[in-house]
Amino acid sequence: MELQNKKNIAKNIFFDILCFTLGGILYGISVSVFSEPNQIAPGGVTGISIILNSLIHTPVGIMALILNVPLIIWAIIELGYKLVVKTIFAIILTSISIDVIAMFIPPYQGDKMLVAIFAGITEGAGLALIFIRGGTTGGTDTAARLLGRRFPYFSMGRLMMFIDLCVVVISAIVFKSVESAMYAVIVIFVATRLIDAVLYGTDIGTGKMLFIMSQKSQEISQAIISQMSRGVTILKSKGAYTGKEGDVLLCAVRKYEVYRLTQLIKEIDIDAFIIIGDAGQINGEGFKENGKEEKTLKDIIKNRKRKE
Incomplete structure (x- = not known):
């Protein structure tokens, strides 16, 4: 190993x-x-x-x-x-x-x-x-x-x-x-x-979807949020063979961010199990918003102030 x-x-x-x-x-x-x-x-x-x-x-x-x-x-x-x-x-x-x-x-x-x-x-x-x-x-x-x-x-x-x-x-x-x-x-x-x-890619709404299984899921999720400014969803899981309960992290990123994300995960847990798949289209913050005009810098600043 x-x-x-x-x-x-x-x-x-x-x-x-x-x-x-x-x-x-x-x-x-x-x-x-x-x-x-x-x-x-x-x-x-x-x-x-x-x-x-x-x-x-x-x-x-x-x-x-x-x-x-x-x-x-x-x-x-x-x-x-x-x-x-x-x-x-x-x-x-x-x-x-x-x-x-x-x-x-x-x-x-x-x-x-x-x-x-x-x-x-x-x-x-x-x-x-x-x-x-x-x-x-x-x-x-x-x-x-x-x-x-x-x-x-x-x-x-x-x-x-x-x-x-x-x-x-x-x-x-x-x-x-x-x-x-x-x-x-x-x-x-x-x-x-x-x-x-x-x-x-040719469509800015496309990207990669990662499922991450690790004993250090909390550390990994915090690192993704703080170092990559990406959201993470924690899914509850149960191993079919072992019967052990655990967490599966779901994270969507741009294609060019996959390498950096996998390196970040390996730094925390070298034994982490990672599944990487194509996401044909991703709608939402940081990706593509269909049916909406792209927000201006002024709008973004206003939204950030409201959140704060």
């Missing part, structure tokens, strides 16, 4: 490093080959770094790393150091990739529409690979993930788009080019749509 656990840990670490490396390279290509050479600042910390690069000629990757420090501190306070380790690793990797790729791959400065489309594709694919393994690259995606804990009605892609648009407006002023800002919007749109498609 112990040997198998070590193999699983090694396997997970391998796939973490693989996805983070590929994601970092793709993200670096997006910035160094497409966005930065064409003065397109597609939002977030990287967008701010591109703007600063045009003003004071600082390397984009190094500046992004420096600007991410306050967000890392915020993430540690909100999530705890253990859950931010992957993000710190991803931030360092992507920051290095941006500057290293700039030295070896020549920039593309052809058709601006092609620049915007491919910048969005490479950025979205790179970030999605990192998100799938439970990390972020700091900047907008870290802020979006932290805000998503408080406002689950908004998908991560939409939260990122809102934050990024603020940076785009600043870039239009600094670059003195409305056209540059318009292309940045295209980059953001393509990237966020690709991220949502990979993480949430």
